[in-house]
Amino acid sequence: MITECPVPRAETERVLLGHGAGGRLTAELLEHTVLPAFGGQEGPLEDASLLPGSKELVMSTDGFVVSPLFFPGGDIGSLAVHGTVNDLAMRGAEPVALSVALIVEEGLELGQLEAVMRSLGKAAQEAGVPVVTGDTKVVGRGAADKVFITTTGVGKLLPGLAVSAANARPGDAVLLSGPIGLHGTAVLSTREGLGFEADIASDTRPLHRLVAALAPLADRLHVLRDPTRGGLAAALNEIARDSRLAVDIDERAVPVPEPVAAACDILGLDPLHVANEGCMVAFVAPDAADEALASMRSLPEGSGAVRIGDVLPADGRPGRVTMRTAVGARRVVDMPLGELLPRIC
Amino acid sequence: MITECPVPRAETERVLLGHGAGGRLTAELLEHTVLPAFGGQEGPLEDASLLPGSKELVMSTDGFVVSPLFFPGGDIGSLAVHGTVNDLAMRGAEPVALSVALIVEEGLELGQLEAVMRSLGKAAQEAGVPVVTGDTKVVGRGAADKVFITTTGVGKLLPGLAVSAANARPGDAVLLSGPIGLHGTAVLSTREGLGFEADIASDTRPLHRLVAALAPLADRLHVLRDPTRGGLAAALNEIARDSRLAVDIDERAVPVPEPVAAACDILGLDPLHVANEGCMVAFVAPDAADEALASMRSLPEGSGAVRIGDVLPADGRPGRVTMRTAVGARRVVDMPLGELLPRIC
Known part of the structure; x- marks a missing residue:
C-alpha cells in the first residue's frame, strides 16, 4: 500500500530541517522552490551533469555541514573530498579537479581548521585529484557553526559507460x-x-x-x-x-x-x-x-x-x-x- | 615607507573576521593554514585555475555570505552568479556552466528563498550561463544565517588572451x-x-x-x-x-x-x-x-x-x-x- 502523505500547508511556509534530509521534503523543496528558478529540470536528477558542449566532462557540487567536525573514520575535510568524488563516480566519471570553498565561523581554533585542511588535502591526494582553486569566507560568531565546506568536482566520463538513475531495466x-x-x-x-x-x-x-x-x-x-x-x-x-x-x-x-x-x-x-x-x-x-x-x-x-x-x-x-x-x-x-x-x- | 606589521601571535590562534576580508590576514590564512594542505601554491593566486589536461577550460569557486540578503541593486542570488562569472572573466574566460550549493538555516521563509533563487536564475540567464547542477543542505536555527550560496563556474578561455596578475609590465x-x-x-x-x-x-x-x-x-x-x-x-x-x-x-x-x-x-x-x-x-x-x-x-x-x-x-x-x-x-x-x-x- 503506497499512500502519498501530503505535507501540511503550514509546514511549507518555512524551511525545515527535513528539507535538507534527502527525503520527500527535499524533493519538494527542489521541485517547488529551487528548480523553477532554472526553467525547470529536464529528466532525472543526477549527482553530476554534463558540461554544455562537452561529451565527456561532468560537474558536481556538494555542501558539507557535518557536526561534529571529527568523527570515527573521518572528518568534514575527508568527507568533502569523498562526497564529491563519489557524486562524479556515480555518473561514471573519474575525478579531474576539485574546488574547495570554506565558510568559517569567527573564533574557530586555527588548529582545528588546519587539521580539517590537512585531512582534505590528504583525501584529495589519495583519490588522485588535485584541488585547483578555492575560496575562504569568514562570518561572525553564531552566524555559522565552525566550518562549512562546499566542494565542486569536474570529472571525465569513463568510455563506454552510460549510467543513469533512469536506466534500470526489468530483470536487473x-x-x-x-x-x-x-x-x-x-x-x-x-x-x-x-x-x-x-x-x-x-x-x-x-x-x-x-x-x-x-x-x-x-x-x-x-x-x-x-x-x-x-x-x-x-x-x-x-x-x-x-x-x-x-x-x-x-x-x-x-x-x-x-x-x-x-x-x-x-x-x-x-x-x-x-x-x-x-x-x-x-x-x-x-x-x-x-x-x-x-x-x-x-x-x-x-x-x-x-x-x-x-x-x-x-x-x-x-x-x-x-x-x-x-x-x-x-x-x-x-x-x-x-x-x-x-x-x- | 612600507613596513610589515606582523600580526600578534595571540591573534593567529583563532579565526578572526579579518581572515575573510581579502586583506593581509586573508593572505596569511591562505599561506599558513589552507594552502600547505595542498602541497603549497605554485605561482600567483588567480581567481580561476586551468583544469588539468585542458588548455582552455578554467574553474573558479566562491562562497557568498552577504548580509542582508537583499540590498539596493541586487541580492545574494544575483551576486552569487556575478561573482563567479566575474572570477572566470578576470582569467579571460567566458562562462560555460555554473553549479549552485545552498546552505539554508532552518526557519528561513520559503518566500525569501524563492526570491533569492528567482534572482539567481534570472542573473544566470542574463549572463548566458546555465546552472547545471546543485545541492541543498539545511542546518538548524542559529547554525547559519539565513542562506549561504557557493557558486562554482567552469569557463572557456577566450582565444589569444593570456592575462595574469603576474603579467603587468613597466609602462602599462x-x-x-x-x-x-x-x-x-x-x-x-x-x-x-x-x-x-x-x-x-x-x-x-x-x-x-x-x-x-x-x-x-x-x-x-x-x-x-x-x-x-x-x-x-x-x-x-x-x-x-x-x-x-x-x-x-x-x-x-x-x-x-x-x-x-x-x-x-x-x-x-x-x-x-x-x-x-x-x-x-x-x-x-x-x-x-x-x-x-x-x-x-x-x-x-x-x-x-x-x-x-x-x-x-x-x-x-x-x-x-x-x-x-x-x-x-x-x-x-x-x-x-x-x-x-x-x-x-
Missing part, C-alpha cells in the same frame, strides 16, 4: 558494495555521546576505483548510486521512480553490521534510512551480476559486495520499492519523509 | 571600468540603516562581455582583476606583488561617486578599500590604452571607463602601490589589514 540485479549504516550511526553516536562510537566508524571513502573496476561491463552496467542522505531507501526509491520500474530487495541479503543494528534499534531508526559515505548500489544486467560482484570484491572497498535484489516490471506501480523481510513478509520501503539525522554530511 | 596603463565603492557602501548602509541606501545601489553585474570587448587587444592586454573584497587597494597590491613591479595611480582620476564619498567620510572608510562587484581594472600596453578605453566605453558596464595610473619599474621596491593625491602629495596605498566591512559578499 541490484548489487550493494558493502555494509550500510556506518556513517550515519558513527556521526550520530559521536555527536550525542551514545557510546557506539567505539564500535562503529564511518565508511567514508572514495568509490571511483570501484566504478572503474566495473567499467568493462560497458552497457550492461545500468545504474550507479551512493546511498548518502536518506540511505539505501532513498537511493532505491529515486532509481525506481526515475526508471518507472519496481525494485524488490531481500532483507537477509542487506549487510547491516551488528553495532549498527544495535544503535538503530535503540534510536528507533531504520538502517535503510541511515546515510552512507562509502558504499554504492549498482544495477546490472542479470548476466553480468557474477562478473560485477567479482570485480567489486577484487578491491578493498568492494570486498563485501553482495546481490540484494532485483528490478521488477512496474506492474501498474512504477516507483515501488519492496523488501522481503527476514520473517518472509513483504513490506514497502518508503522514501524517508524528513529529517532523521540532521547534519550527517 | 592602468584602466578602471567604472566608479568604485558602490557595492560595499550599499550593503553596509542597508545593513546598518544609515540612510545612504536611497542614493547608492550596488554595482553588481557580470563583466564577461567587457572582457570579450577587450579580447581583440590579444597579448597587449596583460592583467584583469575585479576589485571585490579589499577594494581597489587590495587588487592593485596583489597585482604589484605578483608582477614584482610598482603601481602609481592618480587620486583625481579614480571615480568615487559623491554619495560613496559622503558615506565613506562619515564611516571613516577609505573608498579604495571598499568592495566592488561590477567594475574591473585592466592593465594594458601603453599603445593599447586608447583602444581599450574605447572598447570598454562601447558597453553600458564600461561607459565610465578611465585611465587611473601607470605601472612603474620596481626600483628596489617591488609590490609598492602609490597614489598622487588631489593635493599633489604621494602616499602609499596599503593592502587593507583586516576586516572593514564583514559579510559584504
Whole structure:
C-alpha cells in the first residue's frame, strides 16, 4: 500500500530541517522552490551533469555541514573530498579537479581548521585529484557553526559507460558494495555521546576505483548510486521512480553490521534510512551480476559486495520499492519523509 | 615607507573576521593554514585555475555570505552568479556552466528563498550561463544565517588572451571600468540603516562581455582583476606583488561617486578599500590604452571607463602601490589589514 502523505500547508511556509534530509521534503523543496528558478529540470536528477558542449566532462557540487567536525573514520575535510568524488563516480566519471570553498565561523581554533585542511588535502591526494582553486569566507560568531565546506568536482566520463538513475531495466540485479549504516550511526553516536562510537566508524571513502573496476561491463552496467542522505531507501526509491520500474530487495541479503543494528534499534531508526559515505548500489544486467560482484570484491572497498535484489516490471506501480523481510513478509520501503539525522554530511 | 606589521601571535590562534576580508590576514590564512594542505601554491593566486589536461577550460569557486540578503541593486542570488562569472572573466574566460550549493538555516521563509533563487536564475540567464547542477543542505536555527550560496563556474578561455596578475609590465596603463565603492557602501548602509541606501545601489553585474570587448587587444592586454573584497587597494597590491613591479595611480582620476564619498567620510572608510562587484581594472600596453578605453566605453558596464595610473619599474621596491593625491602629495596605498566591512559578499 503506497499512500502519498501530503505535507501540511503550514509546514511549507518555512524551511525545515527535513528539507535538507534527502527525503520527500527535499524533493519538494527542489521541485517547488529551487528548480523553477532554472526553467525547470529536464529528466532525472543526477549527482553530476554534463558540461554544455562537452561529451565527456561532468560537474558536481556538494555542501558539507557535518557536526561534529571529527568523527570515527573521518572528518568534514575527508568527507568533502569523498562526497564529491563519489557524486562524479556515480555518473561514471573519474575525478579531474576539485574546488574547495570554506565558510568559517569567527573564533574557530586555527588548529582545528588546519587539521580539517590537512585531512582534505590528504583525501584529495589519495583519490588522485588535485584541488585547483578555492575560496575562504569568514562570518561572525553564531552566524555559522565552525566550518562549512562546499566542494565542486569536474570529472571525465569513463568510455563506454552510460549510467543513469533512469536506466534500470526489468530483470536487473541490484548489487550493494558493502555494509550500510556506518556513517550515519558513527556521526550520530559521536555527536550525542551514545557510546557506539567505539564500535562503529564511518565508511567514508572514495568509490571511483570501484566504478572503474566495473567499467568493462560497458552497457550492461545500468545504474550507479551512493546511498548518502536518506540511505539505501532513498537511493532505491529515486532509481525506481526515475526508471518507472519496481525494485524488490531481500532483507537477509542487506549487510547491516551488528553495532549498527544495535544503535538503530535503540534510536528507533531504520538502517535503510541511515546515510552512507562509502558504499554504492549498482544495477546490472542479470548476466553480468557474477562478473560485477567479482570485480567489486577484487578491491578493498568492494570486498563485501553482495546481490540484494532485483528490478521488477512496474506492474501498474512504477516507483515501488519492496523488501522481503527476514520473517518472509513483504513490506514497502518508503522514501524517508524528513529529517532523521540532521547534519550527517 | 612600507613596513610589515606582523600580526600578534595571540591573534593567529583563532579565526578572526579579518581572515575573510581579502586583506593581509586573508593572505596569511591562505599561506599558513589552507594552502600547505595542498602541497603549497605554485605561482600567483588567480581567481580561476586551468583544469588539468585542458588548455582552455578554467574553474573558479566562491562562497557568498552577504548580509542582508537583499540590498539596493541586487541580492545574494544575483551576486552569487556575478561573482563567479566575474572570477572566470578576470582569467579571460567566458562562462560555460555554473553549479549552485545552498546552505539554508532552518526557519528561513520559503518566500525569501524563492526570491533569492528567482534572482539567481534570472542573473544566470542574463549572463548566458546555465546552472547545471546543485545541492541543498539545511542546518538548524542559529547554525547559519539565513542562506549561504557557493557558486562554482567552469569557463572557456577566450582565444589569444593570456592575462595574469603576474603579467603587468613597466609602462602599462592602468584602466578602471567604472566608479568604485558602490557595492560595499550599499550593503553596509542597508545593513546598518544609515540612510545612504536611497542614493547608492550596488554595482553588481557580470563583466564577461567587457572582457570579450577587450579580447581583440590579444597579448597587449596583460592583467584583469575585479576589485571585490579589499577594494581597489587590495587588487592593485596583489597585482604589484605578483608582477614584482610598482603601481602609481592618480587620486583625481579614480571615480568615487559623491554619495560613496559622503558615506565613506562619515564611516571613516577609505573608498579604495571598499568592495566592488561590477567594475574591473585592466592593465594594458601603453599603445593599447586608447583602444581599450574605447572598447570598454562601447558597453553600458564600461561607459565610465578611465585611465587611473601607470605601472612603474620596481626600483628596489617591488609590490609598492602609490597614489598622487588631489593635493599633489604621494602616499602609499596599503593592502587593507583586516576586516572593514564583514559579510559584504
